[in-house]
Amino acid sequence: MGLPGWARRLAGSVLVGLAQGAAYYVVIVYLIPYLYASLAEGLGAPAGALQPPSRALVGLGLMLVGISVAARALRGNVASPLLSGLAVLLSYAITVYLMGGGTVRVEGLRVGDATVDASLDLDPLLAVAFVFYVIPGILIPLAEHFYAKAEEP
């Protein structure tokens, strides 16, 4: 005797939402800070500048997991594409924040007798991410939702 159909569908949706949320979590909590630290090292910052994730960052990552699960569980409801878009927008905003607002900056670095200040502008990369990740990430779930509604008998 298995679960009823609706429970199986809900469990499946929650699992897919968890997987999507886990992807957000890994990118926000580990990948983006790692990339930022690598770029700072490229500018001369000492290796090992990567700090363990703060509680606030872990909390934001878990919030994205929750939003993803809710968006998936509410499929068919208009709240689902709105929550998907919210997750995309929040993940982008967190990324911009973690990327120093678009500039990697290393100041007052001592290299031998020299004092080095360096900065690297990441705006072009963030613009590409906005055009190819944020805009489709908001519009496609909405289009999918209304397409599915239009297809319903």
Added chain:
Amino acid sequence: MGLPWLKTVVGLVALVAVGLAAYPLAAFALEGVESVTVESTVSGGAAVFTLHYNGSVTLKDVDFGVELLSPQGAVLASGHAGAARLERGGSIEVRLPAQALAGAAEVRVTITGDIAGIYHFNITSTQPVEASG
């Protein structure tokens, strides 16, 4: 699921676009600023500062500036040179009067440019004249 083709196309285009945009940054992060070195020599009454570039990504609109600073921070002599493109093995040279070195306490080197013509960078290094070689 509706519009799966749209998601696939947008996903592939996004992957290619982000990959192309991120490649120069990845190369820069791997090579680091060690690919840019500055050496100084004195010859024929001139202090010659030479920027050498040994990175794999082309730098564009590079400006190389050198300032000799007095102990009070005043600029005793300055000069700069630029290059529209700087490839691996390329160099830029700035010449300043050697006598300006006598009263200088520090030398400030500023390098600006665009990694692959996309990502603007700015590096400023200040060090005592004795240690600048």
